[in-house]
Amino acid sequence: MxxxxxxxxxxxxxxxxxxxxxxxxxxxxxxxxxxxxxxxxxxxxxxxxxxxxxxxxxFEQFFPNDQIAGVDPSLSPAEGVKLIIREVTRFRYSDRQLINIIQQEIIMNTDRIKKIRKHVMPMWKLLRHWLKEGEEQGMFHFRSLDTALMSVVGTLLFHRHTEYWAILLEEEHPSLETTIEDLTAFIMGGLHFKEQ
Incomplete structure (x- = not known):
């Protein structure tokens, strides 16, 4: 070419x-x-x-496939979860169009979600791995791994930047770093993270 x-x-x-x-x-x-x-x-x-x-x-062109493939699954559970929070949030800020497409396809439950899964699921499998490992090590505390996983995923993917929610929000759009800090504190708190 x-x-x-x-x-x-x-x-x-x-x-x-x-x-x-x-x-x-x-x-x-x-x-x-x-x-x-x-x-x-x-x-x-x-x-x-x-x-x-x-x-x-x-998804071949714009999704960070190589970056996900290069993640070390042997990171500590806390570091792994923090990495997912940071990188998903960065990606959401950097490519809102692709995020919109993913959300539309999931909501519509189209056959195209199979193509999306191929790219996205390796990252969510890493998150599940770290949540499970962290719970087994007493680092995280939750009743259901599935509920914890979906709560973290929902927190990271919920589309806050739409006109629908604007009437409830008082703050300007926070910076990327502020958002990462806030999401990390919220998620780690929700997991009852205990430093070892």
């Missing part, structure tokens, strides 16, 4: 990400994506083989 091919492929993916986040996968057409990208419609078939494959390519 030439540099020009790579550039147009990324432009198409950026356009798809923007439009899928804004309008949803079903309501976005290939023609709209190509108009946004300034690309010929035939290039979608050439580079991706269609809109469905383009959806999967978004």
């Amino acid at each position: 030439t540099t020009g091919d790579a550039d147009i492929k990324v432009r198409i993916l950026l356009a798809a990400k923007k439009l899928f986040a804004q309008y949803g996968f079903e309501r976005t057409t290939v023609r709209q994506i190509c108009e946004e990208a300034g690309a010929n419609v035939a290039l979608v078939s050439y580079h991706f083989g269609g809109k469905e494959n383009m959806f999967g390519a978004l």
Whole structure:
């Protein structure tokens, strides 16, 4: 693939990400994506083989797969959970479009969540591993591993930056570092974290 091919492929993916986040996968057409990208419609078939494959390519291109694969599962449970909090929050701040797409697909329970799971589940499996290990070591205290896992996931993924909640919120959007600190304190407190 030439540099020009790579550039147009990324432009198409950026356009798809923007439009899928804004309008949803079903309501976005290939023609709209190509108009946004300034690309010929035939290039979608050439580079991706269609809109469905383009959806999967978004996660190959923009999801931090290599970073997740490089995480050391032997970190202490507390450090592992803190790492997940930090990195998920960073990703949410850096790519809100992809987060919107993930949330839309999960809410709609589409077949495309299989493509999302392939990329996202390794991280959540690490979280489960660290929660279980931390509970076994007496570092965390909870009744149900499943409830603890889903509570942490919900806290990290719940979409706070929507107009829906604006009438309840009094503070300006906090900085990334402040959010990470607040979420870490909240989650570790909820896990009844005891330093060993």
